[in-house]
Amino acid sequence: MDFCIHSKMKLSTISLCITFILLQCIFTEGMTLSNNQRRGKRQSLLQTPILEMLRKSMGINYIPDIPTDPFDILRDSYPLPNGLKAPFTEYDYIIIGAGSAGCVLASRLTEDPNVTVLVIEAGRPEMLTTDIPGIAPFLQRTEYAWPYYMEPQRDVCLGMINQRCFWPRGKAVGGTSVINYMIYTRGHPEDWNRIEADGNYGWSYNDVLKYYIRSERSSTKGLEEQYHGRTGELNVEFGPTRSPLADTFLEAGRILGYPSGDYNSPEGLKFGYVQTTTLAGKRLSAAKAFLHGIKRRSNLHILPMTRVTKILIESGTKTAYGVRYIRNRVRSEVRARREVILSAGPIASPQLLMLSGIGPAKHLAKHKIPLVQDLPVGQRLYDHISFPGLIFTLNTTGLSFIESNLTNIRNVIQYVQFSDTPASTPGAVDGIGYIRTPLANKFETRPDIELISIGGSLVSDGGYDGSKAVRRGMMISEEVFDTAYGSIDNTETWSAFPMLLHPRSVGYLELKNTNPFSHPRIIGNYLTDPLDTATFIAAIRFIQALTRTEPFQRLGARIHPARYPACRNMLFDSDPYWECAVRTLTATLHHQVSTCRMGPVHDKYAVVDPELRVYGVNRLRVVDSSILPYSVSAHTNAPAIMIGEKASDMIKATWQNL
Template identity: 65%
Template sequence: MFLKLFFTLSILFIGSISSDTDEAVVETVDIQEENEIPNSFKAETRNGKLLFSYPHSPIVDMVVQSQSAHYASKNGDFFEFLRDPYPLPDGLKQPLQEYDFVIIGAGSAGSALASRLSEDRNTTVLLLEAGRTEMLLTDIPALAPYFQSTDYTWQYYMEPQPGVCTGMQNQRCFWPRGKAVGGTSVINYMIYTRGRPQDWDRIAADGNYGWSYNEVLKYYMKSEKANLKGFEKTYHRSRDGVMPVEFVPKKTKLVGAFLEAGRILGHPTVDYNAPETLGFGKVQVTQSGGRRQSAAKVFLHTHKKRKNLHIMPETPATKILIDSETKIAFGVEYVMNKRIHAVRARKEVILSAGPIASPQLLMLSGVGPQEHLISKGIPVVQDLPVGKTLYDHICFPGLIFTLNKTGISFTESRSLTIPAFSDWLRDGDSVLSSPGAVEGIGYIKTPLSGDPEPVPDIELIAIGGSIVSDGGPGDSKAVRRGMKIDDKLFNEAFGEIDNTDTWSAIPVLLHPKSVGYIELMNDIPFHHPRMVGNYLTHQIDVATFVASIRHIQALADTEPFKKLGAKVHPAKFSTCQGTQFDSDEYWECAVRTLTATLHHQIATCRMGPVGDPRAVVDPELRVHGVQRLRVVDSSVIPRTVSAHTNAPAIMIGEKAADLIKGTWGIPIKF
């Protein structure tokens, strides 16, 4: 019976995101006064009701209608009973007026930080989060791409930029970020990477004391609970933490071909998180038994009954309260029940809202570039280069190889079945445990790398399929829609191989020379900021992508892939007419057509010592010139790193907890 219910709900969920635009089911909330409602919530109003829209699906209509007599949500959220609740203790209906620490944002860093600070029962912590709590369906790794188009994601878009994302909807780059208790760790592909030792040693060498590789390693290890078939027994891994790190239980034969091809070209099969050697390896993910382990699940869920930890989902912060004369942060304004409330922090306010929302909230609170804040009518508290630096990891998913073997790759039509759900529910051992078909990671240095040390300039993400694997009749096409690829362009380029057996390796530019920035659109906290990526404005970034494509082609030309009949698909991009297929010019155009982010924006609240003209926080994450205010998330990372940013964000939360405890004399557990 439970399996039937779960399968119905899963199909309901999948169907509910199959369209990006059509409105069907809505939730309603009474409107008291128009100016009390956050603008980001104002999808539409009718007859004095505020409407929250879900994408159209006949299945949604049918199920909601059939269930309406049996289930009534208090807030109109049909999925409410599937979500993980975080009730306040002792019957409280709203937060207290004062806490020791107020943390804004329950993402990867914020979840870890709140958990560690509240270990001391005499320390009170309020954790504010704009998004909802995760639910049963977010535990399924294979559904990762589906969540890009749901209310678990901030629907951010980069400002239009000529020459990039030309094949995306409206020719704009999509920047989804997690909007949930757990942040982006609820919607990401769960890939666990730490970065090279040189990345962190260089950060420390810039004057950021305490951030060398050996110093951050202990915080990676503090969180980690590794089960990696022997790798966890090495000195740099840990089995004693709370964050599971495992191999994916279900893989295709394609990952074996990828690793063998790598060895042929001189890339050893290794633990790619080991500090000694660059190489290729099976992907390591934050899973346990085939189920997603978000930061919320491992750091908050098991501690939700702590009376000194109050967690407030769907409670967006709107302003950090700072005394303009003393420059001391003393509280936070937030929205609850459509009204503005304030809470005081006895010790510190800690901003953990991520690389987009953290700089936005700082600037809204008067901390940022003076000239820019004045232009938006915001009184300046502290002139700092907030948002002036932005790095991002971008990738190219359009290099696809067809195969002459059938049934060898992942496809949605073969994966989303009742037996697969049954296997996953029972023991996690089914294709649903695959994080969007990601199977392997490889680090390479292209001929264009000028780095004298073993630091890669490209990461290869080996897929047991490709972006056409979601495309059978009636399938959701969630991957391409999650990336916001234009349907017409996609069909012209890949329609003839849709839903066939394929292999791809996605190149990721690890150390871009191109630098972007973030600034405010206006002084309204519920409007998205203005985000400028400046992707591929430095020619070396373009050339590095082309070099990585040549390397992937060399991998596909080795015997392991020849046995599978691997041949590069000559995609006909309408944006690249006039270029000869497989020329460097063609591949540059292709990269500019399908330019996708990996959600790894950093440096918008850049860390640096006193005197660093680009620094927003010091090496102890304290905002320069403002007392009792810190930023604790991936926005503080000052340099590009050879890592997906989820594990570094958790490490930052762990390290920040000890820094804060040390400041206030709170006992430190290690």
């Protein structure tokens, strides 16, 4: 604190001081909990009222004890323009949700000064600390995330707290782009061509590519220029810092037949440095990219910390005409002259549809919700899951990002000044590789596994003296973690998370009750199709082959024989052991799709048509990743932004001649 107190306190210095305090809060075990209490040793230096307030302000249940939140000065703000004290009672468009797609929609629709747009978002604006890519794991359990859980499933997530799968989703202006790992991927051409071939006109690879390019402002060197944009709002870059293990990963991939290059180009399967939605080493959320610079447009009103509880639909004509919402504990209604656009994400969008009378008739009748339209809302759900537990020890020092070696005042100052420290990496992710295992569909060319190369592993997040942010963000049980990895905690390691790109297992989502503030029931049905577990095992065998190549052997890479309590009677490295391991550490990558499925009229699971209009309901669209008919070979942030871009053109085309 003396460093800050005795400074000249110019703006940049204030920023440095705040960042220093916040980083120390984040990266210190227990933050205000002393090490005497934790380990019976030295007393923590961070037990001060100011730091306690800072810690609470990032907490998941934080409610300030005073009328004004003192940390609003650290957050972005979205005041109503022109000094307005309250929103209008009517707008042309109402957008429910300021997530990745909703931010794009708001930006594009308000380009026309003759229309008015209201964006309603349940979460808060971003905070200073959310800009730091390296703390992505920590954000999974703060006020910026909806703490969703899957319903208990007896044979997955065995190593998680209470043996339940944790599904954090973004609750912020910017949605999940505020808490994600900022990885920019688009999907394989075959993904999109297959979607169009199923009857979704206008969704081929060539159709969606132009929208990816429109949004992108690529500042990366050496990528295939014709597939990237240079003038969009969404900056995409290689991070300013990566570990030496990134080059090892790429070199090993080349030995096994996978070239290094631009994995977002359509040609072939490649390994490459991770491309991120960051700007000069700081997170660039959808809100910062698409809303921050235009928030003073007089025709754009944004209401953070406001909860929509119902879409208002005229029963005779089945026409959406507005929404009901809660703001500052007051219930209000607002009308839409043109359209209501639901962009609340793959969990909240289907929930709100069902609460508004749009969903499976039998399910709504069970909850005594008057039926507006019988549609299979929530009846299909796919998710990308990964296995983070395959860890390799190294006999060479200075290779991996180890939190205890990096969270010192020198690195903090370096990050604030230049953003070129490990804090600028997206949760220590260095590289991405796409592969086809022997189990991939022989009639397809798209990958079935994505490899996420980490400049470290689960054990790199500080051990006893660190934040434990990664393991806590995934909700891994301490007992399971210590049993499996305690012997290598806080050491030099490398890992690659295999991500199952095209799961055959299908889940679903339904209402728990009619309370709009309750979370829905989420049934993931992870790994219920045996081909999914077999594909994971094939991916693990590939990663083992990677580490047997000369680049990894130079570093002394050796697999760590993790001992999971549930797998204690199984032979290490056998197929049954790895299936048990995957079922122990079953981690979502927050890519849920298909709960408001897009499809032609003959698709029995379709909720919206190829123009994202809800079947049977006028002037209502769903515009977010929930419309994807099935999983694609991509993290869903970039596709959600693309969906927002494409939807804005479709909406404009609908109304331009009216």
